[in-house]
Amino acid sequence: MGYVTKDMIERARETHVLDYILTHEASAYRRVGNSYRLKEHPSLAVNESGWYWHSHMKGSKTALDYLIDVRGYGFIDAVCTLIGESPIESNAGRSCDAKIKTSPSSQASQSTPIKTPIKQPKPLQLALPRRNKDNRRVFAYLQSRGLDRDTINECINRGVLYESAIHHNCVFLGKNEQGKTRFAAIRSTTAKFMRDAGGSDKRYGFVIPPVSPSSNNSVAVFESPIDALSNQTLCRQGYVQPYDGWRLSLGGTSLLALNHFLETHPEITHIYTCTDNDEPGNIAAEKIVEAIRNKSALPGIKERAVCQRAPPIYGTDWNDTLQIMQKMRRLGHKQSQMRNNDAHSL
Numbered sequence: 001m002g003y004v005t006k007d008m009i010e011r012a013r014e015t016h017v018l019d020y021i022l023t024h025e026a027s028a029y030r031r032v033g034n035s036y037r038l039k040e041h042p043s044l045a046v047n048e049s050g051w052y053w054h055s056h057m058k059g060s061k062t063a064l065d066y067l068i069d070v071r072g073y074g075f076i077d078a079v080c081t082l083i084g085e086s087p088i089e090s091n092a093g094r095s096c097d098a099k100i101k102t103s104p105s106s107q108a109s110q111s112t113p114i115k116t117p118i119k120q121p122k123p124l125q126l127a128l129p130r131r132n133k134d135n136r137r138v139f140a141y142l143q144s145r146g147l148d149r150d151t152i153n154e155c156i157n158r159g160v161l162y163e164s165a166i167h168h169n170c171v172f173l174g175k176n177e178q179g180k181t182r183f184a185a186i187r188s189t190t191a192k193f194m195r196d197a198g199g200s201d202k203r204y205g206f207v208i209p210p211v212s213p214s215s216n217n218s219v220a221v222f223e224s225p226i227d228a229l230s231n232q233t234l235c236r237q238g239y240v241q242p243y244d245g246w247r248l249s250l251g252g253t254s255l256l257a258l259n260h261f262l263e264t265h266p267e268i269t270h271i272y273t274c275t276d277n278d279e280p281g282n283i284a285a286e287k288i289v290e291a292i293r294n295k296s297a298l299p300g301i302k303e304r305a306v307c308q309r310a311p312p313i314y315g316t317d318w319n320d321t322l323q324i325m326q327k328m329r330r331l332g333h334k335q336s337q338m339r340n341n342d343a344h345s346l
Contacts, residue, residue: 002087129164205257218245
């Protein structure tokens with residue numbers, strides 16, 4: 001039987017469980033608030049902090065422990081699955097790396113694992129909502145959130161935004177390098193409902209390109225498409241300094257989309273972390289800084305890359321900032337008109 005080295009184990013432990021399930025097991029989970037619940041066993045929850053199986057009173061943050069404790073993998077199989085490599089062939093003179101002990105959590109893997117074969121998951125078919133005949137409700141909703149009309153039109157014309165036929169939701173699309181849709185974020189126009197379309201690949205986020213993509217070396221990272229569009233509107237309407245770099249939505253706080261973007265855009269040397277100004281958003285920003293320090297976590301990043309935190313100016317996210325600043329401007333105009341009227345009445 002083959003074995004794994006210390007380096008292979010360390011690389012396997014770098015995979016966060018949330019990144020793993022969103023890439024390989026998204027269809028097996030449903031989103032509940034800020035976490036994901038396994039449909040087959042709802043007591044198993046996964047979020048940014050890791051996974052916890054309430055009915056078995058155990059958990060961890062790594063995908064390695066998840067595969068062993070939950071999915072019933074052997075230690076060597078779990079390591080090789082996560083790093084995409086085969087075990088090293090055994091021989092009589094192999095090094096002590098072959099005898100590395102597993103963690104206490106891994107040793108506890110004998111307790112009732114879920115026996116679901118996922119070692120070679122089949123690619124999921126992206127289930128896009130049917131298009132509506134027009135985009136009127138999406139237009140009205142996004143304008144009510146303060147977004148610029150031209151900004152909305154550009155997204156529709158680029159084919160990365162449309163209105164769904166039945167529920168009239170916003171559907172924001174992420175495409176691969178060949179222009180094929182691989183991801184869809186669905187946002188209700190009438191409620192707080194939001195989710196990813198079934199079969200979405202989190203590596204392909206919603207992207208707003210700069211005017212000159214080939215000569216641009218910066219990317220601003222947001223949690224949602226609406227936040228990215230809000231920032232673009234703020235720049236265009238003169239509320240904040242102009243920015244003509246790439247804008248990327250992560251579709252939450254997972255770094256999968258950023259990892260892939262950097263791999264396909266090796267020219268990027270500057271990253272602005274524009275995630276929300278709350279605990280998950282700040283943690284995501286810290287993860288990006290740490291990933292830049294550890295180049296293996298972001299293989300496409302330049303050695304001299306710079307990361308700069310750019311949180312929302314007001315409120316929790318960039319749409320809060322947009323609406324608050326627009327309200328302040330309207331209030332300022334109203335007060336100015338009142339002063340002018342008072343002056344004319346004297």
